Amino acid sequence: MDARISPSRVAGRARAPPSKSYTHRALLAAGYGDGTVVRDPLDSADPRATGRAVTAFGGAVEWDDAANAARVDGFDGRPRTPDDVVNCENSGTTMRLVTAAAGLAADLVVLTGDDSLRSRPQGPLLEAVEALGGRAESTRRNGRAPLVVGDGMEGGAVSIPGDVSSQFVTALLMAGAVTDGGVRVDLSTALKSAPYVEITREVLDAFGVETERTDAGFAVPGGQSYRADEYAVPGDFSSISYLLAAGAVAAAGGEPVVVEGARPSAQGDSAIVDVLDRMGADVDWDRGAGEIAVRRSALSGVEVDVGDTPDLLPTIATLGAVADGDTRIVNAEHVRYKETDRVSAMAEELGRMGASVTEEPDSLTVHGDDSDLRGATVDGRGDHRLVMALAVAGLVAEGETTVRGAEHVEVSFPGFFGTLAALGAAVDSEPGGTARAE
Numbered sequence: 001m002d003a004r005i006s007p008s009r010v011a012g013r014a015r016a017p018p019s020k021s022y023t024h025r026a027l028l029a030a031g032y033g034d035g036t037v038v039r040d041p042l043d044s045a046d047p048r049a050t051g052r053a054v055t056a057f058g059g060a061v062e063w064d065d066a067a068n069a070a071r072v073d074g075f076d077g078r079p080r081t082p083d084d085v086v087n088c089e090n091s092g093t094t095m096r097l098v099t100a101a102a103g104l105a106a107d108l109v110v111l112t113g114d115d116s117l118r119s120r121p122q123g124p125l126l127e128a129v130e131a132l133g134g135r136a137e138s139t140r141r142n143g144r145a146p147l148v149v150g151d152g153m154e155g156g157a158v159s160i161p162g163d164v165s166s167q168f169v170t171a172l173l174m175a176g177a178v179t180d181g182g183v184r185v186d187l188s189t190a191l192k193s194a195p196y197v198e199i200t201r202e203v204l205d206a207f208g209v210e211t212e213r214t215d216a217g218f219a220v221p222g223g224q225s226y227r228a229d230e231y232a233v234p235g236d237f238s239s240i241s242y243l244l245a246a247g248a249v250a251a252a253g254g255e256p257v258v259v260e261g262a263r264p265s266a267q268g269d270s271a272i273v274d275v276l277d278r279m280g281a282d283v284d285w286d287r288g289a290g291e292i293a294v295r296r297s298a299l300s301g302v303e304v305d306v307g308d309t310p311d312l313l314p315t316i317a318t319l320g321a322v323a324d325g326d327t328r329i330v331n332a333e334h335v336r337y338k339e340t341d342r343v344s345a346m347a348e349e350l351g352r353m354g355a356s357v358t359e360e361p362d363s364l365t366v367h368g369d370d371s372d373l374r375g376a377t378v379d380g381r382g383d384h385r386l387v388m389a390l391a392v393a394g395l396v397a398e399g400e401t402t403v404r405g406a407e408h409v410e411v412s413f414p415g416f417f418g419t420l421a422a423l424g425a426a427v428d429s430e431p432g433g434t435a436r437a438e
């Protein structure tokens with residue numbers, strides 16, 4: 001599906017969708033337990049994949065849209081061996097978290113995913129599961145899915161790199177809690193995306209599962225049970241970043257875009273508020289009310305370290321194309337291991353729209369002074385974050401922008417185009433008309 005975006009002004013209130021990261025963890029934690037109602041879950045493609053894995057492991061997940069809840073019956077401890085392969089589709093979080101869970105199964109579990117997911121690195125996690133006494137192999141012996149995992153992983157200590165994916169740590173902590181001996185994860189290189197491990201620890205704590213920071217990494221004592229009657233998911237700051245960016249570049253003169261559902265949590269991506277502030281945006285976060293207001297203002301380039309916040313790179317790159325001066329996004333190599341290589345994909349696609357961008361292995365610099373955004377046909381490359389960041393650029397490009405593969409917003413923010421339209425953006429994301437709020 002194509003989305004066509006014409007230059008627009010936006011204003012009004014919008015609600016952030018619930019957090020994808022919290023939803024994945026809550027569904028799987030509920031699966032490790034004996035039953036939980038997950039309130040305000042993100043009902044989108046990636047959490048649905050985690051929900052199906054919980055079901056395959058012997059639990060049950062009922063999505064109740066009317067009640068805004070997912071009712072989970074857990075498999076209570078070690079998962080049952082699934083009857084069929086587990087397809088994680090496009091979701092890296094699902095594949096990593098489910099790989100460690102599968103390591104606990106008595107027999108073998110086969111995990112696969114779409115083309116993108118089967119190209120993403122899993123090797124260090126497979127080695128860790130093997131070091132803990134399970135079996136974990138890549139069928140193509142290239143460290144990528146399809147995977148064959150199982151054979152009753154036990155507890156113990158493992159060393160893994162921290163600069164490929166923090167999801168390996170999350171996965172081992174979640175599974176380690178139900179082993180007899182617990183799991184200690186020592187990091188052999190500095191941890192990137194570290195706030196995501198704090199999200200994990202926050203969710204596990206809410207399910208009564210204790211974790212620890214150690215000198216070399218993290219540990220989880222064994223013999224624990226996941227227990228929570230209810231768990232409520234907060235709003236998603238990666239999704240919020242697109243709405244705030246839309247307001248910062250395209251809000252109608254003097255009028256704010258107000259994003260609701262922005263309560264403080266462990267999400268590193270709340271750093272988008274600080275990034276916008278440093279760029280000169282008129283942005284105000286009322287933490288108590290969970291609301292962020294942003295008005296359009298002149299933006300200036302800044303340097304942003306995305307070591308902790310890889311998912312913000314596409315949003316910041318778009319902001320950089322609108323700002324004056326250079327926006328340098330550094331510490332970004334791990335952003336290449338996502339649904340696409342987002343460093344080079346954003347360089348190329350923003351380049352098609354007239355942005356001047358310099359790509360280096362670990363950084364992306366957008367030269368705002370040499371960037372004059374013009375409408376173009378750009379390719380979302382099957383990556384939800386590219387689609388959303390390029391759509392925001394389309395709000396201020398001269399002429400019409402067509403984003404290919406717009407349906408991929410389904411992964412994390414299914415209502416994205418409707419939300420933009422309700423704010424007043426001229427967006428046509430369906431055959432037969434331009435959606436614009438009255």
Ligand SMILES: O=C(O)C1=C[C@@H](OP(=O)(O)O)[C@@H](O)[C@H](O)C1
Binds near residue numbers: 093165311
């Ligand atoms: O654990 C999570 O929920 C996530 C961790 C991050 O990945 P990495 O740890 O692989 O950087 C992030 O990019 C991803 O969108 C979600």
Ligand SMILES: C=C(OP(=O)(O)O)C(=O)O
Binds near residue numbers: 046092093094338
């Ligand atoms: C990288 C992402 O998610 P995952 O790793 O779960 O595919 C993302 O949502 O940007």
